[in-house]
Amino acid sequence: MKNILKRFGIPAVIAASLLVMVGCLVSGTFVVIADLDDHCFTAAKHFYYYHVDLTAESEWNDHKDKIDFIDAVGFDFWITNSSSDSATFTVWLSGHTATIDTSSIQAIKDNATEVFGGLTVGAGDSVHVTYGESLGFVKNLTALKNLVKDGKFNYFGLSEGTFADDEVCWDSAKAVITVSAGN
């Protein structure tokens, strides 16, 4: 073994150096899971708004200053529609410093970006959207990643249809964010 190391010491050093140089061996892919508030929609107000702050999550805080890029964003949640008509569900996001105008559905759409859409929940139905399934509903992926990368953003859940107060609710929701970052 001593002879081997003596003979091949230089290539070994080259290999190790190269890997360290190009690899940033301390970087990796990390998963941040953020709980999102439960909410029910009202007949008069077909949206729900709140401010999401990922910086409260320890995993995010561990890497927030060294984030290279967002690999993927998905969701896991339940949505229940106990009304007698089907209801659509969409999610819109805006930057945490963006104008927040909740005077109407259209005002929200004018100031935010749709990042989740195409989900219709039938009358009297309850649906569990898993992480894998949610990826099929993701829209405007590049914008979504950019908004999430800041760690803070405005969230708008919209449900459109004919229903009474508290007939359409989502709960047990989590945002699953995969981040490439340094340690």
Next chain:
Amino acid sequence: MKRIFLLLAVMMIAVSSLSAGVGVGAFGGLAIPLVQDDQDNGTAFGLKARLKAIPLFVIEPYLSFVKYGDKAIDGLIGGEFKGSKVNSYGVDALFGAPMGGPGLKPYFILGAGFFSTKPDETNKVAVDETRLGFSGGFGFDIGFGPTFSIDARGKLNVIPQKDGGSKKSATLTAGATLFLGM
């Protein structure tokens, strides 16, 4: 351009080494994602050739197929990240590797290749691109006569990403090589 240069280099060495014989083989084993919380251990297999460059220095063009395992997401019922597929082709330089012959022969490995990472079909939002990556490691051959050997090796693979950082993995494989024209 990088791919053309790599291909030309391999072809030149291949032509010059034909008179010295060539080895052909296959390998398989374990793929281990490193610091990748969204991937689990998976499988690796592939094909390789061995060409002599200079004494105690051979090159191995290879074709490799990795499939990582699915990774459960903590706290989610039925939630999981689908394992990605990483197909790659490239060239490893083996310092100290033999071109056949009996006995135990250890060697160092240094290589480069193109790694194409494809997320599972349900994982529509992950990265899907081909990147130049680098490998390094250690292995050994056990030769059974002049024309056949088995080998075991461990490699660290680093794939720098377009927007910074890198994806890293290790492969632990066993293989067999048949030497022709020796």
